[in-house]
Amino acid sequence: MKGHVARKRFGQNFLVDGGIIGAIVSAINPARTDTVVEIGPGLGAITVPLLERVDHLHVVEIDRDLIARLKKQHPPARMTIHEGDALAFDFASIGRDLRLVGNLPYNISTPLLFHLADYGPLVRDMHFMLQKEVVERMVAEPGCADYGRLSVMLQYRFWLEWLIDVPPESFDPPPKVESAVVRLIPKDPALLTAKDPGKLSTVVQSAFAQRRKMLRNNLKGILGDAGFAALDIAPTLRPEDLPLDDYVRIANYLTK
Numbered sequence: 001m002k003g004h005v006a007r008k009r010f011g012q013n014f015l016v017d018g019g020i021i022g023a024i025v026s027a028i029n030p031a032r033t034d035t036v037v038e039i040g041p042g043l044g045a046i047t048v049p050l051l052e053r054v055d056h057l058h059v060v061e062i063d064r065d066l067i068a069r070l071k072k073q074h075p076p077a078r079m080t081i082h083e084g085d086a087l088a089f090d091f092a093s094i095g096r097d098l099r100l101v102g103n104l105p106y107n108i109s110t111p112l113l114f115h116l117a118d119y120g121p122l123v124r125d126m127h128f129m130l131q132k133e134v135v136e137r138m139v140a141e142p143g144c145a146d147y148g149r150l151s152v153m154l155q156y157r158f159w160l161e162w163l164i165d166v167p168p169e170s171f172d173p174p175p176k177v178e179s180a181v182v183r184l185i186p187k188d189p190a191l192l193t194a195k196d197p198g199k200l201s202t203v204v205q206s207a208f209a210q211r212r213k214m215l216r217n218n219l220k221g222i223l224g225d226a227g228f229a230a231l232d233i234a235p236t237l238r239p240e241d242l243p244l245d246d247y248v249r250i251a252n253y254l255t256k
Ligand code: SAM
Pocket: 010, 011, 012, 013, 014, 015, 016, 039, 040, 041, 042, 043, 044, 045, 046, 060, 061, 062, 063, 066, 084, 085, 086, 087, 102, 103, 104, 105, 106, 108
């Protein structure tokens, strides 16, 4: 693979399917002056076509060998390379109105999505390749087995759109799982009605601690019978039955 051995610990599955790469870049459709930030450029499968479309590109990469290659291939005037872990990276340091893109390393995709959720106000949109199973959890609706903490926390902050299904053969080496490209667009702040987003996060985390148990048990010590009654929410429901709005109502009820 162009002189680089794929590193499993960095979730390296390089895109080699020109059709899919073209479809991702078309979906992003960047203007020359957009602030595009690619997470994990790797060998440049998406990076190079993006560089044809924008004046300047930001990339965040952890693998030192790949960083060295990128430095050789792309002058700093065209590309700023942020060396390090995207999970710890301060995206606010780049600016505002960011357009985030990435064929994400699957081993860190869920924590990365939670990390990025905090940057909603600074982001115009995000286009990510993820394990299909993760995208299913992101877009899942109440009542589905896939509906969980990831669904509630991301749907609270973003509009989500499933864009493209991607088979394993589109990568080298091929992953063991199917993939999909999803678009996330931050919601208008007026729609983010949780008085304390930290409280919403705590409530949702506790509610889904044991998904087979009733809300009454999972929220023990947080929300009592009087609270359930005041909110008109049945304490016997399971966490996957409760829509996003009700989680926000619980969080606001508990926010002094
Ligand atoms: N974008 C390339 C492509 O589509 O062929 C590579 C995608 S590969 C699935 C994931 C990329 O993310 C690799 O370049 C890997 O080194 C990088 N990566 C892995 N963990 C990372 C992390 N914590 N922070 C930043 N980059 C990371």
